[in-house]
Amino acid sequence: MNLQEFYTSAIEAGKKCDPRGRSAANKDLRKRRQEYDNLPKHRRKYFGTELLENPYPDSLIIVPPHEDIEVKRLVISIDGAQYVIKYARDKDAILLTHHPEGIAEANLHLAWPVYFDSLRQLGITDGMVEGIPAGHYIKKIRKRAMREDKEDWQGDNVELLPDYARLVGVPWVTMHTIADMYAHAYVKRLLEHENPKTLGDVVDVLMTIKEYQVGAMESRVKPWVILGGEKRKTGKIMLDMIGGGEPPEKIFNALAGRIDTIIVMHADKDLQAASKKNKVAMVCASHIQSDTLGMNLLLSDILPDDVEVYPTGGFRRVEDPNRMKELMQKYDVTKGK
Numbered sequence: 443m444n445l446q447e448f449y450t451s452a453i454e455a456g457k458k459c460d461p462r463g464r465s466a467a468n469k470d471l472r473k474r475r476q477e478y479d480n481l482p483k484h485r486r487k488y489f490g491t492e493l494l495e496n497p498y499p500d501s502l503i504i505v506p507p508h509e510d511i512e513v514k515r516l517v518i519s520i521d522g523a524q525y526v527i528k529y530a531r532d533k534d535a536i537l538l539t540h541h542p543e544g545i546a547e548a549n550l551h552l553a554w555p556v557y558f559d560s561l562r563q564l565g566i567t568d569g570m571v572e573g574i575p576a577g578h579y580i581k582k583i584r585k586r587a588m589r590e591d592k593e594d595w596q597g598d599n600v601e602l603l604p605d606y607a608r609l610v611g612v613p614w615v616t617m618h619t620i621a622d623m624y625a626h627a628y629v630k631r632l633l634e635h636e637n638p639k640t641l642g643d644v645v646d647v648l649m650t651i652k653e654y655q656v657g658a659m660e661s662r663v664k665p666w667v668i669l670g671g672e673k674r675k676t677g678k679i680m681l682d683m684i685g686g687g688e689p690p691e692k693i694f695n696a697l698a699g700r701i702d703t704i705i706v707m708h709a710d711k712d713l714q715a716a717s718k719k720n721k722v723a724m725v726c727a728s729h730i731q732s733d734t735l736g737m738n739l740l741l742s743d744i745l746p747d748d749v750e751v752y753p754t755g756g757f758r759r760v761e762d763p764n765r766m767k768e769l770m771q772k773y774d775v776t777k778g779k
Protein backbone atom coordinates (compact mmCIF):
# COMPACT_ATOMS: atom_id res chain seq x y z
CA MET A 443 0.00 0.00 0.00
CA ASN A 444 1.50 3.35 -0.95
CA LEU A 445 0.90 6.55 0.99
CA GLN A 446 -1.69 7.87 -1.46
CA GLU A 447 -3.64 4.59 -1.24
CA PHE A 448 -3.46 4.75 2.57
CA TYR A 449 -4.87 8.28 2.50
CA THR A 450 -7.65 7.42 0.05
CA SER A 451 -8.70 4.32 1.96
CA ALA A 452 -8.80 6.38 5.20
CA ILE A 453 -11.24 8.83 3.58
CA GLU A 454 -13.46 5.97 2.39
CA ALA A 455 -13.28 4.38 5.87
CA GLY A 456 -14.30 7.75 7.34
CA LYS A 457 -17.41 7.93 5.16
CA LYS A 458 -18.39 4.51 6.47
CA CYS A 459 -18.31 5.80 10.07
CA ASP A 460 -19.77 9.25 9.40
CA PRO A 461 -22.66 9.65 11.89
CA ARG A 462 -24.60 11.57 9.21
CA GLY A 463 -24.17 8.79 6.67
CA ARG A 464 -22.08 8.60 3.50
CA SER A 465 -24.53 10.71 1.47
CA ALA A 466 -24.01 13.75 3.75
CA ALA A 467 -20.24 13.47 3.25
CA ASN A 468 -20.70 13.37 -0.52
CA LYS A 469 -23.12 16.31 -0.30
CA ASP A 470 -20.40 18.34 1.48
CA LEU A 471 -18.06 17.61 -1.41
CA ARG A 472 -20.65 18.69 -3.98
CA LYS A 473 -21.25 21.94 -2.05
CA ARG A 474 -17.53 22.69 -1.97
CA ARG A 475 -17.23 21.95 -5.70
CA GLN A 476 -19.99 24.49 -6.31
CA GLU A 477 -18.22 27.03 -4.12
CA TYR A 478 -15.02 26.41 -6.08
CA ASP A 479 -16.75 26.71 -9.47
CA ASN A 480 -18.36 29.99 -8.40
CA LEU A 481 -15.00 31.56 -7.53
CA PRO A 482 -13.36 33.93 -10.02
CA LYS A 483 -10.55 32.06 -11.80
CA HIS A 484 -7.71 34.00 -10.12
CA ARG A 485 -8.92 32.86 -6.67
CA ARG A 486 -9.33 29.16 -7.42
CA LYS A 487 -5.68 28.25 -6.87
CA TYR A 488 -6.03 29.35 -3.22
CA PHE A 489 -9.09 27.24 -2.52
CA GLY A 490 -7.33 24.00 -1.61
CA THR A 491 -7.89 21.05 -3.90
CA GLU A 492 -7.97 18.71 -0.87
CA LEU A 493 -11.38 20.19 -0.03
CA LEU A 494 -12.81 18.86 -3.29
CA GLU A 495 -11.96 15.23 -2.62
CA ASN A 496 -11.88 14.90 1.16
CA PRO A 497 -14.96 15.69 3.30
CA TYR A 498 -12.70 15.63 6.42
CA PRO A 499 -9.82 17.94 5.43
CA ASP A 500 -8.31 17.97 8.94
CA SER A 501 -7.18 14.45 7.97
CA LEU A 502 -4.51 14.93 5.30
CA ILE A 503 -1.04 14.24 3.99
CA ILE A 504 0.46 17.47 5.33
CA VAL A 505 4.08 16.77 4.35
CA PRO A 506 4.07 14.78 1.12
CA PRO A 507 7.10 12.65 0.26
CA HIS A 508 9.23 13.63 -2.74
CA GLU A 509 8.12 10.55 -4.60
CA ASP A 510 5.53 7.81 -4.32
CA ILE A 511 6.41 5.72 -1.24
CA GLU A 512 5.16 2.52 0.29
CA VAL A 513 3.76 2.51 3.83
CA LYS A 514 6.19 0.11 5.55
CA ARG A 515 6.82 1.78 8.91
CA LEU A 516 4.64 4.23 10.81
CA VAL A 517 5.53 6.27 13.86
CA ILE A 518 2.15 7.05 15.42
CA SER A 519 1.59 9.83 17.93
CA ILE A 520 -1.47 11.70 19.19
CA ASP A 521 0.36 15.03 18.81
CA GLY A 522 3.20 16.33 16.70
CA ALA A 523 6.44 17.28 18.48
CA GLN A 524 10.08 17.64 17.46
CA TYR A 525 11.12 14.45 19.24
CA VAL A 526 8.32 12.55 17.49
CA ILE A 527 9.55 13.78 14.08
CA LYS A 528 13.14 12.80 15.00
CA TYR A 529 11.94 9.36 16.05
CA ALA A 530 10.20 8.94 12.66
CA ARG A 531 13.41 9.96 10.90
CA ASP A 532 15.47 7.46 12.96
CA LYS A 533 13.03 4.68 12.04
CA ASP A 534 12.89 5.80 8.39
CA ALA A 535 9.13 5.89 8.92
CA ILE A 536 6.13 7.96 7.87
CA LEU A 537 4.71 10.03 10.73
CA LEU A 538 1.01 9.64 11.53
CA THR A 539 -0.47 11.98 14.14
CA HIS A 540 -4.02 12.42 15.36
CA HIS A 541 -4.24 16.13 16.11
CA PRO A 542 -3.91 18.18 12.96
CA GLU A 543 -0.95 20.40 12.05
CA GLY A 544 -0.17 22.44 8.94
CA ILE A 545 -2.97 22.66 6.37
CA ALA A 546 -5.00 20.14 8.36
CA GLU A 547 -4.92 22.48 11.38
CA ALA A 548 -6.01 25.44 9.28
CA ASN A 549 -8.86 23.27 7.95
CA LEU A 550 -10.01 22.19 11.40
CA HIS A 551 -13.11 24.39 11.40
CA LEU A 552 -14.39 22.41 8.41
CA ALA A 553 -14.93 19.42 10.71
CA TRP A 554 -17.81 21.16 12.52
CA PRO A 555 -20.54 20.22 9.98
CA VAL A 556 -20.09 16.54 10.92
CA TYR A 557 -20.87 17.46 14.52
CA PHE A 558 -23.78 19.81 13.89
CA ASP A 559 -25.44 17.71 11.21
CA SER A 560 -25.34 14.68 13.52
CA LEU A 561 -27.45 16.61 16.06
CA ARG A 562 -30.44 15.92 13.83
CA GLN A 563 -30.43 12.42 15.22
CA LEU A 564 -31.35 13.86 18.62
CA GLY A 565 -34.33 15.59 17.10
CA ILE A 566 -32.76 19.00 17.48
CA THR A 567 -34.00 20.21 14.13
CA ASP A 568 -37.62 19.90 15.35
CA GLY A 569 -39.44 22.67 17.21
CA MET A 570 -38.20 26.13 18.14
CA VAL A 571 -35.15 27.40 20.01
CA GLU A 572 -34.90 31.01 21.24
CA GLY A 573 -37.94 31.80 19.11
CA ILE A 574 -36.54 30.56 15.80
CA PRO A 575 -36.97 27.17 14.09
CA ALA A 576 -34.45 24.71 15.56
CA GLY A 577 -32.95 23.87 12.14
CA HIS A 578 -32.12 27.56 11.50
CA TYR A 579 -30.81 27.98 15.04
CA ILE A 580 -28.37 25.09 14.58
CA LYS A 581 -27.21 26.49 11.22
CA LYS A 582 -26.58 29.87 12.87
CA ILE A 583 -24.44 28.51 15.70
CA ARG A 584 -22.63 26.17 13.32
CA LYS A 585 -21.65 29.15 11.17
CA ARG A 586 -20.42 31.03 14.23
CA ALA A 587 -18.48 28.02 15.59
CA MET A 588 -16.74 27.59 12.22
CA ARG A 589 -15.91 31.27 12.09
CA GLU A 590 -14.53 31.34 15.65
CA ASP A 591 -12.44 28.22 15.07
CA LYS A 592 -11.06 29.65 11.86
CA GLU A 593 -10.05 32.83 13.67
CA ASP A 594 -8.40 30.82 16.47
CA TRP A 595 -6.45 28.34 14.41
CA GLN A 596 -5.51 30.47 11.45
CA GLY A 597 -3.69 32.88 13.74
CA ASP A 598 -1.27 30.08 14.58
CA ASN A 599 2.05 29.37 12.91
CA VAL A 600 0.64 26.18 11.42
CA GLU A 601 3.74 25.31 9.39
CA LEU A 602 6.20 25.44 12.30
CA LEU A 603 6.41 21.68 12.93
CA PRO A 604 5.66 20.55 9.36
CA ASP A 605 8.65 22.68 8.24
CA TYR A 606 10.85 20.74 10.63
CA ALA A 607 9.55 17.45 9.18
CA ARG A 608 10.33 18.77 5.67
CA LEU A 609 13.86 19.72 6.77
CA VAL A 610 14.63 16.24 8.06
CA GLY A 611 12.70 14.46 5.28
CA VAL A 612 9.81 12.90 7.21
CA PRO A 613 6.48 12.50 5.37
CA TRP A 614 3.58 13.33 7.69
CA VAL A 615 -0.11 12.39 7.68
CA THR A 616 -2.78 13.48 10.16
CA MET A 617 -6.00 11.59 10.87
CA HIS A 618 -8.27 13.68 13.07
CA THR A 619 -12.03 13.69 12.37
CA ILE A 620 -11.81 10.30 10.63
CA ALA A 621 -10.40 8.69 13.79
CA ASP A 622 -12.85 10.57 16.02
CA MET A 623 -15.77 9.24 13.96
CA TYR A 624 -14.47 5.70 14.52
CA ALA A 625 -14.31 6.22 18.30
CA HIS A 626 -17.77 7.79 18.23
CA ALA A 627 -19.31 4.95 16.18
CA TYR A 628 -17.78 2.27 18.38
CA VAL A 629 -18.67 3.82 21.75
CA LYS A 630 -22.18 4.65 20.51
CA ARG A 631 -22.82 1.06 19.46
CA LEU A 632 -21.34 -0.23 22.71
CA LEU A 633 -23.57 2.01 24.83
CA GLU A 634 -26.62 1.04 22.80
CA HIS A 635 -25.74 -2.60 23.28
CA GLU A 636 -24.94 -2.41 27.01
CA ASN A 637 -27.67 0.12 27.81
CA PRO A 638 -26.17 1.56 31.05
CA LYS A 639 -28.82 2.67 33.55
CA THR A 640 -26.71 5.01 35.72
CA LEU A 641 -23.72 7.31 35.22
CA GLY A 642 -21.62 4.80 37.19
CA ASP A 643 -22.69 2.11 34.70
CA VAL A 644 -21.55 4.39 31.84
CA VAL A 645 -18.09 4.58 33.42
CA ASP A 646 -18.05 0.77 33.81
CA VAL A 647 -19.05 0.25 30.18
CA LEU A 648 -16.32 2.64 29.00
CA MET A 649 -13.80 0.85 31.21
CA THR A 650 -14.38 -2.39 29.25
CA ILE A 651 -12.49 -0.67 26.39
CA LYS A 652 -8.79 -1.57 26.40
CA GLU A 653 -7.53 1.94 25.60
CA TYR A 654 -9.21 3.31 28.76
CA GLN A 655 -7.81 0.41 30.80
CA VAL A 656 -4.28 1.14 29.55
CA GLY A 657 -4.73 4.86 30.30
CA ALA A 658 -5.95 4.14 33.82
CA MET A 659 -3.07 1.75 34.57
CA GLU A 660 -0.31 3.83 33.00
CA SER A 661 -1.33 7.40 33.81
CA ARG A 662 -4.30 7.14 36.20
CA VAL A 663 -6.38 8.93 33.57
CA LYS A 664 -9.78 7.35 33.16
CA PRO A 665 -13.42 8.10 32.37
CA TRP A 666 -15.26 9.81 35.24
CA VAL A 667 -18.49 11.52 36.19
CA ILE A 668 -17.98 15.30 36.05
CA LEU A 669 -21.55 16.40 36.75
CA GLY A 670 -24.11 14.27 38.60
CA GLY A 671 -23.48 11.32 40.92
CA GLU A 672 -22.54 7.76 40.00
CA LYS A 673 -26.06 6.64 40.95
CA ARG A 674 -27.88 9.21 38.83
CA LYS A 675 -30.01 7.74 36.02
CA THR A 676 -28.59 8.31 32.54
CA GLY A 677 -31.89 9.05 30.74
CA LYS A 678 -31.28 10.07 27.12
CA ILE A 679 -27.56 10.14 26.34
CA MET A 680 -25.76 12.32 23.83
CA LEU A 681 -22.31 11.13 22.85
CA ASP A 682 -19.99 13.93 21.85
CA MET A 683 -16.68 12.68 20.50
CA ILE A 684 -16.47 14.59 17.20
CA GLY A 685 -15.86 18.24 16.43
CA GLY A 686 -13.22 20.89 16.12
CA GLY A 687 -13.24 21.61 19.86
CA GLU A 688 -15.62 22.02 22.77
CA PRO A 689 -19.29 22.06 21.71
CA PRO A 690 -20.42 25.72 21.74
CA GLU A 691 -22.14 26.68 24.99
CA LYS A 692 -25.24 27.80 23.11
CA ILE A 693 -25.83 24.27 21.93
CA PHE A 694 -27.31 23.57 25.36
CA ASN A 695 -30.22 25.89 24.57
CA ALA A 696 -31.11 23.52 21.77
CA LEU A 697 -30.37 20.43 23.85
CA ALA A 698 -32.51 21.54 26.80
CA GLY A 699 -35.19 18.99 27.54
CA ARG A 700 -33.98 16.64 24.79
CA ILE A 701 -31.07 14.94 26.55
CA ASP A 702 -30.26 14.05 30.18
CA THR A 703 -26.59 13.06 29.94
CA ILE A 704 -23.73 14.15 27.73
CA ILE A 705 -20.52 12.15 27.29
CA VAL A 706 -17.59 14.31 26.21
CA MET A 707 -13.86 13.85 25.66
CA HIS A 708 -13.04 17.11 27.45
CA ALA A 709 -15.02 19.92 29.06
CA ASP A 710 -13.88 23.41 30.00
CA LYS A 711 -15.48 25.39 32.83
CA ASP A 712 -17.93 27.22 30.50
CA LEU A 713 -19.20 23.97 29.07
CA GLN A 714 -19.64 22.50 32.53
CA ALA A 715 -21.55 25.61 33.65
CA ALA A 716 -23.86 25.42 30.60
CA SER A 717 -24.46 21.74 31.24
CA LYS A 718 -25.21 22.37 34.91
CA LYS A 719 -27.59 25.22 34.11
CA ASN A 720 -29.56 22.91 31.82
CA LYS A 721 -29.53 20.04 34.35
CA VAL A 722 -27.60 17.78 31.99
CA ALA A 723 -25.29 15.24 33.65
CA MET A 724 -21.78 14.89 32.22
CA VAL A 725 -19.35 12.00 31.92
CA CYS A 726 -15.85 12.63 30.64
CA ALA A 727 -14.29 9.83 28.60
CA SER A 728 -10.60 10.63 28.79
CA HIS A 729 -9.41 12.64 25.81
CA ILE A 730 -6.12 11.07 24.71
CA GLN A 731 -7.40 7.52 25.29
CA SER A 732 -10.54 8.28 23.23
CA ASP A 733 -8.31 9.63 20.45
CA THR A 734 -6.17 6.49 20.75
CA LEU A 735 -9.27 4.29 20.47
CA GLY A 736 -10.32 6.04 17.25
CA MET A 737 -6.83 5.70 15.74
CA ASN A 738 -6.62 2.00 16.65
CA LEU A 739 -10.05 1.24 15.16
CA LEU A 740 -9.19 3.09 11.95
CA LEU A 741 -5.85 1.29 11.64
CA SER A 742 -7.48 -2.10 12.23
CA ASP A 743 -9.67 -1.38 9.24
CA ILE A 744 -7.15 -0.07 6.73
CA LEU A 745 -3.58 -0.96 7.72
CA PRO A 746 -1.96 -4.02 6.10
CA ASP A 747 -0.59 -6.53 8.66
CA ASP A 748 3.02 -6.22 7.53
CA VAL A 749 3.35 -2.52 8.39
CA GLU A 750 5.60 -1.91 11.42
CA VAL A 751 4.06 0.44 13.96
CA TYR A 752 6.05 2.51 16.48
CA PRO A 753 3.68 4.09 19.05
CA THR A 754 4.67 7.23 20.93
CA GLY A 755 3.39 10.68 21.96
CA GLY A 756 0.50 9.35 24.07
CA PHE A 757 -0.63 6.80 21.48
CA ARG A 758 -0.72 3.12 22.47
CA ARG A 759 -1.33 0.42 19.89
CA VAL A 760 -4.14 -1.94 20.88
CA GLU A 761 -4.55 -4.70 18.35
CA ASP A 762 -8.06 -6.03 18.46
CA PRO A 763 -8.93 -6.16 14.78
CA ASN A 764 -12.35 -7.75 15.09
CA ARG A 765 -13.93 -5.79 17.92
CA MET A 766 -15.85 -3.35 15.72
CA LYS A 767 -17.16 -6.16 13.51
CA GLU A 768 -18.12 -8.28 16.53
CA LEU A 769 -19.98 -5.40 18.12
CA MET A 770 -21.83 -4.63 14.89
CA GLN A 771 -22.93 -8.26 14.70
CA LYS A 772 -24.12 -8.23 18.31
CA TYR A 773 -26.14 -5.09 17.76
CA ASP A 774 -28.76 -4.65 15.07
CA VAL A 775 -27.24 -1.77 13.13
CA THR A 776 -30.50 -1.05 11.31
CA LYS A 777 -31.85 0.42 14.56
CA GLY A 778 -30.08 3.68 14.01
CA LYS A 779 -26.77 5.42 13.71
Ligand SMILES: [Fe+2]
Nearest residue numbers: 541729730733
Ligand atom coordinates in the same frame (compact mmCIF):
# COMPACT_ATOMS: atom_id res chain seq x y z
FE1 LIG B 1 -8.35 15.03 20.46
